[in-house]
Amino acid sequence: MAEVKVNARSLQCPGPIVKLFKACQGCAAGDVIVVEATDPGFKKDVEAWCKRTGNELLALEERDGVFIARVKKT
Amino acid sequence: MSKKLVVIGGVAAGAKAAAKARREHPDWEIVVLEKGEDISYAGCGLPYFIGDVIKEREELVVRTPEYFKDAFNIDVLVHHEATRVDVDKKEVCAKDLVTGEEKVFPYDKLVIATGASPVKPRVPGIDLPGVFTLRTVSDAEGIRRALLPKDSPRGMKGVVVGGGMIGIEVAENLKLRGLDVTVVELTDQVLPGFDFEMARLVQKHMEEKGVRVLTGEKVESIEKGEDGKVATVITSQRRIPCDVVIWATGVRPDTSLPKGAGIELGPTGAIKVNENMETSVKDVFAVGDCAENVNLITQKPAWYPMGSTANKMGRIAALNLEPDRVLGEEGGAKTRPGLKGVLGTTVLKVFDMNAAKTGLSEAQARAEGFDVETVLVPANDRAHYYPGYRMIVTKLVADKKTGRILGAQVVGDGVVDKPIDIIVTAITLGARVEDLQNLDLAYAPPFSMAMSSTIVAANVMMNKLTGRVKGIDPVTLKRRLGDENLQIVDVRTPAEIVLGTIPGAIHIPLNELSSRCGELDRSKEQVLVCKVGLRAYLGSLILKNKGFENVKILDGGMTVWPYEIE
Numbered sequence: 173m174a175e176v177k178v179n180a181r182s183l184q185c186p187g188p189i190v191k192l193f194k195a196c197q198g199c200a201a202g203d204v205i206v207v208e209a210t211d212p213g214f215k216k217d218v219e220a221w222c223k224r225t226g227n228e229l230l231a232l233e234e235r236d237g238v239f240i241a242r243v244k245k246t
Numbered sequence: 247m248s249k250k251l252v253v254i255g256g257v258a259a260g261a262k263a264a265a266k267a268r269r270e271h272p273d274w275e276i277v278v279l280e281k282g283e284d285i286s287y288a289g290c291g292l293p294y295f296i297g298d299v300i301k302e303r304e305e306l307v308v309r310t311p312e313y314f315k316d317a318f319n320i321d322v323l324v325h326h327e328a329t330r331v332d333v334d335k336k337e338v339c340a341k342d343l344v345t346g347e348e349k350v351f352p353y354d355k356l357v358i359a360t361g362a363s364p365v366k367p368r369v370p371g372i373d374l375p376g377v378f379t380l381r382t383v384s385d386a387e388g389i390r391r392a393l394l395p396k397d398s399p400r401g402m403k404g405v406v407v408g409g410g411m412i413g414i415e416v417a418e419n420l421k422l423r424g425l426d427v428t429v430v431e432l433t434d435q436v437l438p439g440f441d442f443e444m445a446r447l448v449q450k451h452m453e454e455k456g457v458r459v460l461t462g463e464k465v466e467s468i469e470k471g472e473d474g475k476v477a478t479v480i481t482s483q484r485r486i487p488c489d490v491v492i493w494a495t496g497v498r499p500d501t502s503l504p505k506g507a508g509i510e511l512g513p514t515g516a517i518k519v520n521e522n523m524e525t526s527v528k529d530v531f532a533v534g535d536c537a538e539n540v541n542l543i544t545q546k547p548a549w550y551p552m553g554s555t556a557n558k559m560g561r562i563a564a565l566n567l568e569p570d571r572v573l574g575e576e577g578g579a580k581t582r583p584g585l586k587g588v589l590g591t592t593v594l595k596v597f598d599m600n601a602a603k604t605g606l607s608e609a610q611a612r613a614e615g616f617d618v619e620t621v622l623v624p625a626n627d628r629a630h631y632y633p634g635y636r637m638i639v640t641k642l643v644a645d646k647k648t649g650r651i652l653g654a655q656v657v658g659d660g661v662v663d664k665p666i667d668i669i670v671t672a673i674t675l676g677a678r679v680e681d682l683q684n685l686d687l688a689y690a691p692p693f694s695m696a697m698s699s700t701i702v703a704a705n706v707m708m709n710k711l712t713g714r715v716k717g718i719d720p721v722t723l724k725r726r727l728g729d730e731n732l733q734i735v736d737v738r739t740p741a742e743i744v745l746g747t748i749p750g751a752i753h754i755p756l757n758e759l760s761s762r763c764g765e766l767d768r769s770k771e772q773v774l775v776c777k778v779g780l781r782a783y784l785g786s787l788i789l790k791n792k793g794f795e796n797v798k799i800l801d802g803g804m805t806v807w808p809y810e811i812e
Binding site for chain 1: 626630631632633634635636637659660738739740741742744745746777778805
C-alpha cells in the first residue's frame with residue numbers, strides 16, 4: 173500500500189481536483205493519496221468527489237490555511 | 247434663561263442626539279425620556295447575547311443614566327413613557343411607569359426617537375409562554391432564561407419565524423448553543439433585499455451547519471403543551487415540536503405619539519423628515535427607526551431601520567437644532583449638515599459565511615423600471631497562493647442606459663465588508679462601471695487579489711455591457727431547462743463533471759471544444775457552464791470564432807447554481 177503525496181497548493185479551480193483525479197488513475201486499490209491544497213473550494217469538492225466516485229475520504233483537515241485530504245483508492 | 251431640549255427615546259438615535267446636543271449647547275437643559283429600563287444599549291448585539299457570545303447584560307448597555315448625568319449633565323429618566331406631545335404649547339406629557347405619576351416637560355426643541363417594535367401578527371398562540379420577540383435587553387434575558395431550565399440548552403428545539411437578518415442571526419446563535427433549530431420563512435427565500443440566488447448561498451450554508459430552513463411556509467398557529475408552555479408550531483405544511491419560538495418577522499416604526507400630535511408621517515409609515523431631520527412641525531425633529539429615509543438611488547422615501555443610520559440621524563438633528571447659529575470666529579461653516587439619503591446597506595455573518603448588500607437588488611431595480619445588466623462573479627478575497635484565502639461571490643447590478651452602478655451583493659466565506667464598502671462609496675459618488683474598473687485599490691497578497699474581486703466584477707460587467715459576452719442567470723436558466731432550443735455545454739474537466747452538472751448538459755472539456763464543436767447544433771442557443779464562469783467565457787469566444795451566433799455563459803457557474811445537479 174503506497175502513499176502518494178500531491179502538492180496542489182496555490183492551484184485554483186479546477187487544479188486540485190484534477191490533480192487528485194490524475195493521481196488516482198495512477199494508483200492501485202488501497203493506495204492512499206494525500207492532497208494538500210489552498211483552494212477553499214477543494215474542501216467541498218473532495219468530499220463530493222469521494223462520495224460520487226466511491227473512494228474513501230480518510231481525513232480532511234485545515235492547517236494554517238492549507239486543506240489536507242487523505243483519500244484511499246477503493 | 248437656558249433653552250430646553252426634550253428627547254423622547256434614549257436607545258441609539260436619541261442618546262446620540264442628546265450627547266451631541268450637549269457638545270453643541272453647553273448651557274441647555276437636556277432631558278431624555280425613555281420608557282424602557284435601559285438607554286443606549288447595543289440592540290444589534292442581542293442575538294449574540296442569546297448565543298452567550300456576550301455573557302453579561304452590562305456588556306450590551308453602552309451607557310447608563312448615571313453616566314449621562316455625570317459626563318454630560320443630561321437628565322435621563324428611564325421608565326418614563328411619553329404619552330402626549332402638544333406642539334402648540336410645546337410640552338411633552340409623560341408617565342412615570344414606576345410611580346404612575348404624570349409629569350409635564352416643556353421644550354424649546356423636541357427630538358422624537360421612539361424607535362420601532364417587532365411586528366406581531368394575530369397568530370393564535372403568539373402570546374404563549376415560550377414565544378418571544380427580540381428587541382430589548384429584557385427580551386434577550388427572557389430568551390436566555392427560557393434556554394436554561396436545566397444546565398444546558400443542548401437538545402432543546404427552537405423555531406425561528408422569519409428569515410431576515412435578525413431571524414438568521416438568532417438561528418445561528420441558538421444552533422451554537424446546541425439547539426435543534428428550524429427557520430420558517432413565508433417567502434421563497436431568506437434575506438429579503440438579496441436576490442434569490444445570493445440568498446440561496448446563505449440558506450445552503452445554514453443547512454450545511456444543521457439548521458433546517460423552510461421557505462414558502464406560513465406559520466398558522468402555535469399550540470401549548472400540558473404545562474401551558476409553547477409546544478408545537480403549526481405551519482401550512484407541518485407540525486414542528488418546539489421548546490422555544492423566536493418571532494422575528496420584522497419591525498415597524500413606533501409612531502402613535504407623533505401621529506397624535508399631528509406630525510406628518512411619510513408613505514412608509516415612518517415620520518417624514520427632511521435631510522436635517524426636521525418634521526412637518528417647527529422645532530420638532532425625528533431620528534432613528536421611527537423616522538423615514540430617502541433611498542439615494544431612487545430618491546424615493548424609504549425606511550431602513552439600521553443602527554448605523556440611526557446614529558447619523560441623531561447627530562445631524564443635534565447639529566440642526568439652531569442651524570442659523572454662527573459657528574467659528576470667521577462666521578463660516580453655515581451650511582446645514584444633512585443626510586441626503588441611504589442605500590440600505592447591510593452586512594451579516596452566519597456561521598462561516600458573510601453576506602452584504604447595498605443599493606438596489608436586481609429585483610428591486612427591475613421593479614423601479616431600470617433596464618439592468620447583472621453579473622455574478624465568484625472570486626477570491628485574497629491572492630490565491632496566499633494560504634487562508636476564501637471565496638466570495640459578487641453580484642453587481644448596473645443601469646444599461648447610463649452604466650451607473652445601482653447595487654451590489656457580496657456573499658461568501660471570505661471578507662465581504664471591504665468590497666461592499668468600496669461599492670457603497672462608489673454608488674454614493676455616482677460611479678459608473680468604468681469608474682469601478684479602474685480604482686487604485688490597496689493590494690498585497692494577504693489583503694487582495696492583484697485584480698480585486700470588485701474590479702473583476704466590474705470588468706465582467708463591462709464585457710457584458712459592450713457585448714463581449716452574454717450571460718444567463720441561474721434563475722432564468724432553471725426556468726428554461728428542457729427548452730429544445732437551448733443546449734447546455736459543461737466545459738469543465740472530467741474530474742469536475744464527477745461532482746455533478748446541470749440536468750441535460752452535455753460535456754465537452756474546454757480544451758476539446760474547438761475540435762468537437764461540430765457535435766453541437768448551431769441552430770440552438772448555447773449556454774456554456776464551468777465552475778465560476780471564466781472557462782465558459784473562454785469557450786464562448788471559441789464558439790463565436792467558429793461562427794456560433796447565440797452563445798451565453800451561465801452567470802456564476804456551478805458555484806452559484808442554486809438548484810439540483812445530476
